[in-house]
Amino acid sequence: MSVEQVMVSIAQVALGGGIVQAILALSRRRHDLRQLDREADSVAVETADRLVVMLRDELHAEKEEARRDREDYNRQVAELKAERTNLQQQVLFLAEKVAAMQAELAIANSKIASLQKEGGTA
Amino acid sequence: MRRIWGIKFRANPFGTCAAVAAILLGIFGIVLGDRLSQGMAESLRSSATSVAHIWGAVFALGGILNLYGLYQSRSVIEIPGLWLMGGCYAFYCITVIAGLGMHGIAAGTISGALTLGCMAKALMISRAARNVARRSFEDHP
Numbered sequence: 001m002s003v004e005q006v007m008v009s010i011a012q013v014a015l016g017g018g019i020v021q022a023i024l025a026l027s028r029r030r031h032d033l034r035q036l037d038r039e040a041d042s043v044a045v046e047t048a049d050r051l052v053v054m055l056r057d058e059l060h061a062e063k064e065e066a067r068r069d070r071e072d073y074n075r076q077v078a079e080l081k082a083e084r085t086n087l088q089q090q091v092l093f094l095a096e097k098v099a100a101m102q103a104e105l106a107i108a109n110s111k112i113a114s115l116q117k118e119g120g121t122a
Numbered sequence: 123m124r125r126i127w128g129i130k131f132r133a134n135p136f137g138t139c140a141a142v143a144a145i146l147l148g149i150f151g152i153v154l155g156d157r158l159s160q161g162m163a164e165s166l167r168s169s170a171t172s173v174a175h176i177w178g179a180v181f182a183l184g185g186i187l188n189l190y191g192l193y194q195s196r197s198v199i200e201i202p203g204l205w206l207m208g209g210c211y212a213f214y215c216i217t218v219i220a221g222l223g224m225h226g227i228a229a230g231t232i233s234g235a236l237t238l239g240c241m242a243k244a245l246m247i248s249r250a251a252r253n254v255a256r257r258s259f260e261d262h263p
Contacts, residue, residue: 004220008165011216014237018209019180022202025248032251033197039254040195 130193137192137243140236144185144207147214151178161218161226181210197247204247208240 025033131138147158156163156170158178163170184206191200215233218226 004165007216007220011165011213011220014212014216015177015180015209018184018205018207018212021205021209021244022184025201025205025244026198029201029248029251030198032255033201033247035258036247036251036254037195037197 127193134192138189140239141185141189141192141203141207144210145182145189146185148178148180148182148185148210151175151181153178159214159218159221161221161229162214164221165217166221177210177213180206184208184210197251201244201247204240204244208237208244211237211240 150158151174154174155172155178156166156174158174162174162177166173184203187199187203188207189203191197191203211233215230215237218233219230220226
């Protein structure tokens with residue numbers, strides 16, 4: 001038997017061995033392999049579940065933070081508005097005072113003018 | 123559906139290509155017989171045609187089973203496919219080296235590596251299945 005014939009025989013054994021192993025896997029190890037597939041599927045589902053829960057928690061946390069930021073912002077806006085109203089009122093009050101003083105100054109100037117006139121004729 | 127297949131491909135690109143190669147070679151073997159490989163024709167001589175057709179059929183079947191099992195996540199289907207592919211890659215490896223000598227080293231090396239890969243994967247999955255079965259038996263005797 002030549003080397004080539006031996007190698008061809010080995011090749012045929014390899015091919016036959018593969019077929020036999022395939023049949024054995026189907027006939028004897030089917031139950032174990034199905035159990036492995038079920039466990040792999042359930043692990044995948046569990047992992048997906050955990051991921052969903054984690055993402056949902058993160059989403060709630062982000063929403064809560066956004067709500068708190070919005071409340072802070074609204075409070076700051078209200079404070080600034082109140083301060084602006086207060087300053088506007090002060091400005092009005094001071095404007096009234098300035099108008100009153102200008103009126104008094106005008107009266108005083110006219111009195112001075114009339115007194116000067118009386119002094120000149122006398 | 124296409125998206126799922128895309129995800130599966132990204133998870134197993136090499137395994138997918140090895141299985142597709144097996145299917146294509148198997149189809150060529152069925153159609154062309156020993157004309158597919160000079161190495162096979164030289165080494166098998168008179169029985170080359172019939173053996174090549176059988177080899178092609180087994181090869182294509184192995185590739186289809188492996189691909190289906192890989193994409194449907196069914197080891198029950200994938201393992202037989204891996205064994206059939208491994209056997210056929212081994213057959214090709216040995217016959218091409220026997221038939222062509224030094225000129226068949228390159229093709230023989232590639233197919234030999236694929237043989238080892240198929241067998242290693244089949245053995246690893248089988249071991250994992252045995253561990254799961256043992257653990258399950260220990261938890262619920």
